[in-house]
Amino acid sequence: MSRNRISRVRAKGDAFSIGFALGQASASGFRERALGTEQFRALDARWRGSDYLKTLESAARAAYPRYVREIEGIAAGAGQDFETVFLWNCRADLRLPEDVPSATRVVATGCTSLLIPAEGDGPAIIAHNEDGSAEFLGTCLWVEVKPDEGPAWSSFMIPGMLPGETFGLNEAGLVQTINNIAPNDLQPGVSRQIICRAILDARGLDEVLEILKRMDRASGFHHNLGEAKTRRLASVEAPASGCAVREVASPRAHANHLLSREFYGLNQTITPSSRDRQEAADQMIAEGALAGGAEAVLFDETTPIYKNRQDENSRTLATSVFVLSPDRVEWRVHAAPDERDTLSGTMRVV
Template sequence: MSVNKLDALEVSGTPEEIGFAIGLADADSIREAVLPLTEFRNAQKFWKGSSYLKSLDAAARSVFPEYVLELEGMAGGAQVEYETLLIWNCRGDLPLPDDAIPESAEHSPEGCTTLLYPAEKGAAAVIAHNEDGPPELDAHCRWLTVSQENGTNFSTFHYPGMLPGHTFSVNSHGLVQTINNIRIDDLKSGIPRHFICRAVLDCSGLEEALVILNR
């Protein structure tokens, strides 16, 4: 049995600099693995240039402009349009059309799962997590470590072209975040979930994170 080695990437700086460095490292993977994905092509076909996508972007810009800058930097580093990465990051917030490609409809409910076994009688809590990302991206993921000017640093499992935070992560305040993916049917325009996940990585503790999640 062989184990695939996970490449590591360390970046630092302003949001734009961090995004650019990630995008530069992800560029080949985005072109070779992300853009050909049926899930991405379906989302792009239906939502590119749409007013709904613009409303998601506007909501992100109004509350989390620093993470928009990060994604814009990522697009610059990867040499793709910002809207391309916005669609990729918002695909879980985009309603699936009735005439969607069958393959996309079949896989739309899928997502990662997290289980927590609470601490008990002196034993440490155990968090178990699996990644259900597209198998086409298996050789394109990284362990990403980010050092920010705001003082909060973090490490996370990273998919190409994605804002950090939607997988499993830990920050320099000891806050651990994993995602238990549950898709809903009554999607409404608002702050895209991956921007919210990214914001949690900058929190100093649970109380601050809950404020963001409950807003």
């Protein structure tokens, strides 16, 4: 039996019905793993019932009421009150109290992505290590959703979280993988989780870029984006205070800090792990490691790019590879280097 079980869940219907199914499927993981984390307890003590959290909720309801409805469904399906689940989804939009241990602050600062543009008539490739709290090993889901409204989509899901903020794709041929960033520019606005979910409903890359250029975002991510129809790839750094878009013409990697010159003056937290993974991946690409496939870089355990050390809070929860051709996206998810192709499939572009 797999040491890192990834359950496959299907859901369909309206926003609340979808959320309810996903909440049911992730209920035990959320209750037993998320609610007991130091991070959640600290955020709960500081922000529950606060005007700031209510401001984030109001912004989300005004901009994307359907995705708030999905969160309401997740809460109902998981047997939790809405504020608990909404607070969990807004954890990166809220400042942790100063007395919280540094290990708690950096536990979610993982993920490494590769963007490999098409050569000739070949496919483009996006590959990604999803890193997160070690508590979530064996509790995450791969969800396949057919909503009443918008394209069908699939995504990796952390218990209790609105899907989209990890890695996923939709039947319009859009692929998205997400890397955490930690700039010091949080502001009242739409949670980055909601923004990621909105991208799963987009019909094309240009529509995605318009979403990421919104000026009312509460915080942000680095987004790795691909459009199968055109095989375009884009690397987008989108903290709350700006948006830097780079169309990708040669293979590149991204870890967890802002690289664009537009953000040189923005104060950000860069962990030693993020710096090490960025430097190692860049060097491996320059030395031709991608000839052995994206996994040759993402499964590196010397740096490590693949996080598997028992003494670390942050671990690699899954590795994904998306192969983008004009008419389809072929995808595979590895639970571990020795548990490859745990899940795989092909999504036809509609």
